Every structure is written in C-alpha cells, then in structure tokens.
Amino acid sequence: MKRLDKQEALELFTEAPLLELGRMADEVRREFHPEGVVTFVVDRNINYTNVCINRCLFCAYYRDRDDPEAFILDRESLSQKIRETLELGGTQILLQGGLHPDLGLQYYRDLFRFIKSRFGIHIHGLSPPEVVYIARKEGLTVRETLLALKEAGLDSIPGGGAEILSDRVRKVLSPRKIGSSEWLEVMEEAHRIGMKTTATMMFGSIETPEEIIGHLEAIRELQDRTGGFTAFIPWSFQPKNTALSHLRPATATEYLRVLAISRLYLDNIRNIQASWVTQGLGIAQVALRFGANDLGSTMIEENVVRAAGVTYRAHLQDLIQIIRDAGYRAAQRNTFYEILRYF
C-alpha cells in the first residue's frame, strides 16, 4: 500500500465508514504479521512515586509532595514486586512515576543499579517528561542524562507523556509538562544511543482530528529517521476522578477508528497495541481485527489507570482466550517483541 499523506489520512479518519477503515487496517496488520500471532508481555507496572509537580488535568494519580497519600516506593516493596513478577513468568517491569522535586539523577542511577544487581529483569522505565525533568535538575543535556541512566541499567523507555503532540492541546491540559518537540527530542536521543522506545497517544479529550493526524505524522517522521520505535499505543483519556471528569470518555467506535488510522498511517512501525485496560477485553478482541497485533501487558499491577476508575482486570488466561477466540495464536513476547513462548 502506498504511504498515506496527512490529507488522505484526515479524510479517511473523518469520513470513511468505520468497518471499511477497519478492513483496510486489518489487511495492513496481516501484511505485517502474516503468521497470525497476537502477542503480549508479562510485566508489572511499578510506580516508584505518585508525587508529581506537573499536575496534568487528565491525571487522577498524582499527589503533591505533602499530601498524606504521597509516597516513594521503598526498596523492600520494590524487591517484593519484582520477585513476584519473575515468579509469574514476567520479563520486564514498567517503572514509572511522577516528577518528584526531591529525586535527582543519583536516585535513579542507584535505583536501576539496585534492581540490576539483584534481578535479571528488563527495565522499561521513565518517560520523556521524567527524563527532561532529571536533565534540567542536574543541568545536563538530554543525551548526557540518557547515557547516565542507560549505564546504570535503564533498558528501554515507554512512550508515555506524548498525550497529543500538539502544543495547543498541551497548553490547556498539561501546561507544565514538556512540549511536543521535547518529547520527540528525548525519543530521538534515546534511539540514537541505541535504546528502543514505544510511542503512545492519549486521545478523546479536547483534540481535533487534525491534531490526531499531526501526532501520527510526528511519530512517523521520527521513525523514518531512527527506526527506534517498537510499537505504537493509542489509548483513550479516562476522565473519571480527574479535573476533566465532566467530559464523556471516547466511545468504542471512536477508539476503533483511531486504532485503525494509526495502523494505516504508521507504515514504519511494526506493532500496534490494543489497550484492554481502557477498552475492556471485548473491544480489545475486536481491535485485533482493526489493526492491533498486540495486547500490551498482562498488568500484574497497574496503579495509574486504576486511580481513574477503570475496573477491568484480566489475567494471562483471559488474554490467551480472547486471542484464540479471535482465531490467532497467542504468544508471550519480550520488550523487543521477540516471541518467548506460544500458548
């Protein structure tokens, strides 16, 4: 298929019947993954702190430093969580937190070294806003910061904090968070020093269709230059318990539309994840026919989205079942999308 330009993508996104769009995305998914395998990773989301100075309007998780619910995870709890993850067959931890004013580069280096000295586990950690915060705090460049983190044990970076790569939207929703160009810069630097990352998009708040396509374009353009993105993960804003709780969440048809256009537009990214955490298992299964080839994580623990009221829980068996029922072979993968075992 010929590469879509922005105008074509916008027309498809806003005008094509959803099932036509889904069928096209399904064909592209099949071209990327003709073997008919749908993957997931067994990992655990570990939040090292909930303190965050950014205070984004769409977030239900952050606390101020002096809030009674504020925490920094202690080493013992961290070790316990990692041990449990390994016991369950997990291969990575998704280690994320907030922008805590007391935590500098040394904290993170110590943290990663501590983990690596005790456990054989992949650290998929931080996100561009955290990396930039650390860099600024230390007066280092992004590249210097990333090299120092990598040297201490950070293996790859999840694509969080991208939200919508539109500075108009960011000024409203997350005025203290890094801008679009900084997010892209962190990812580019990470790719250049040999770290893989993912990319996300949080839609369904106040963005326009043009801004969604603009986001996809920014990701595609960077991927053309670096090839460092392993996967793209669109998910919908969950308004409950946030400052934007008066907004209705994006509906399932809107989710499937975004997923399909992502698969069609991002012709240089191999994997598209369905977000069962925000959509539920039913729509996640349908998503496997609308462009997705991966179900993300089994989510042994997931604090950030749970705080926003999403009650969906699923275990390994649930994911395997919906994959099989959709006619695919289920497989556990590692962070780099290499298959570890089939079910």
Add this chain to the structure above:
Amino acid sequence: MALQKVQEKVLSGKRLTEEEALLLYDSDEIHQIGILADHMKGRISGEYVYFILNRHINPTNICVNRCGFCAFSRSPGEEGAYELTTEQILQKIQEAREPIREVHIVGGLHPFWTLEHYTGMLSTIKEHFPHIRIKAFTAVEVDHISRVSGLEVGDVLRALKDAGLDLMPGGGAEIIDPEVRRALCPEKISGQRWLQIHRTAHRLGIKTNATMLYGHIESHIHRIRHLAALRRLQDETGGFQAFIPLRYHPTKDGSRSYPGIEDLKTIAISRLFLDNFPHIKAYWVMLGEKLSQVALLFGADDLEGTVIEERITHSTGSQGPEYLSREDLLYLIQKAGKVPVERDSFYNPIRVYHEEVGQTRGVGTVH
C-alpha cells in the same frame, strides 16, 4: 470471495438459506459481514437507532426451574430469595429517575402465584400508571401460570391482556433445538411450546420479542436452526417486533466466556437472516456499552433503553452499569454515526434527535 453469493442476495433483497447463514458463521470476513448487515439495517430502518425510556422489574427470583445457567433464581426459603409486593413494584415505577414509557417485568416461576396474582399486578400498575406500557412475562412464565392455574395458555394470555398486558418479552427461547435444550435446561418448556405460546400471543394481537441464548453448548447449526424457526413463525404471524441475541454469561463459579467478535457476528447474521424481523436489539446490559455501540454498525437498530435496575444478568457478577441515562444513550448512538430515536413500545418514534449531544455532560444537551 466466499461471501460473493450471499452479498448478491443481500443486495438484491433475497432471503438467505440456512446453508448461506452457516457460511457467514464460517467466514472470518467480519468487516464485510458487518457492512452487509448494516446495509440491510439501512433498508429497514435507515440511519435510525431506537431506544426507550423504560425500567426493568424482576418481581421474584423464586423459581421452580433452577436452570443450570442461571445465577438469579432461588428456591423458596433459600437465602436471598425475594418476592416484591405490588406496592413495592409501584414504588419502583414511581422512583424512576426519568419519566418512563414502558415497564419490563420478568421473574422466576413462583410455585404459588396464580393467574389472579399476575392480573392483579397488571391492573394495579395500569390503574396507577395508565400511560405506561407493560411488557411482561416470558413464554416460560405464561406456561407456568397456565399450569399453576389449570388454564389453557390462550385463556391465560387473554386474561393477562384484559388486565393490562401490552406486549411480551422474548425470553426463555434459549436454543430451540431439543437436544441442546435437554442438556441446557431440561426443566424448561420445550422449544416447540415456546413457539406455540408466541403464536397464540400473536393471534390474540399481543406483539412479542424473540431471544436466543448462545455461547454455551450449542453449535452454529443450532443457532441457525433457531433463527429459522423464528423466521417461519414470523412469516406465519408477523407478531415479532425485535430479535435479541443474548450472549451466555457464565455463572459466578462457572467457566469464563467473553463478549467480542462472535457477538458482533451473531448480531449481523441475525440481521441478515431474519429478513422479516423489523428490529434487532443490541442488549447493552449483556454486551456492555462499548460492544453494543459497535453492534450498531453490525446491523442492530435498537439499544434497549434506560433499564434502571436489572438483576438477572447482574446476578452473574456482571460489572457493567445498571442504568444508562437518555443522554448516555444519545451519545453512544450519535458517536456511532447513527440517528437516535426515542420510541414507544411499538416502535413509533416519539422523538428523532438530530441535534448533537456534546462531550461535556449536562452542558448544551438536549432537553
């Protein structure tokens, strides 16, 4: 493409055979099946998707049948068994958060309630709420009432109608095939009996719905035969309004099952095969809001209603909401690209909503 012939028939308005419906089930071209079903839906109801301001009431969970798949029923005297008085039923109608147009009453097979109890319930509701339509009692309940009271089904239905019954729901059909039924719910009335009661109701001028409980032990062929039986009866009487495929919810301690692609396919195949049914309902209580919204693109043209309180599905541990507001329903329908129509019990449009409901709750909304 394998669906070529089916597609040609659908586009030219020809009836599908059972073999062709099976072909659809065997196909994995779900997008194309959905597109065809949506095309057929468009021919029948245009871009409209119907909903009703209603509430469900389950007057008792005491049931002599105790079907293996049911988590709702209790035996008399068992912990959690309940019976609502007519006074409590009136109270529930009174309490409805939005003015409702229809009450949907189904419950267990109570060992001691006779026809008089039911006619009393109906006439008291009508007396207090003459403008509310009563959709009540599945064929299984009607059969039970006839046996407890020693009356013919026709006489029971006539008496219920005289007392205020406006229409009947479609529950209890499960899977009509006798073999499946023996294994699934041996104590329940036979499929033939279910059909006969609906036939009788239709002849008495009582409109009804039809359901199918799928996703348990039946195979695709059983589903198709089920649909074929309904289609034949509809040819004969024209008394069915809506078909409602119901996905089997496992009981709390039972095996897992998940809604998903199979449900969308079932909705679509129902729409394509039941060419004489005016409406196909995506029952959100069972499918969840998300999947039932997607089902609106797979041939469904009815999203049930506000429901308010539902105990049968929720007793299986279903985590979904028990209530959707009118605004919630409008939003789901509009975001699927369809036109919401508030209907009465007989699918007469009360209001067609062309103005858009905004993303912000309660602001710029429709009054």
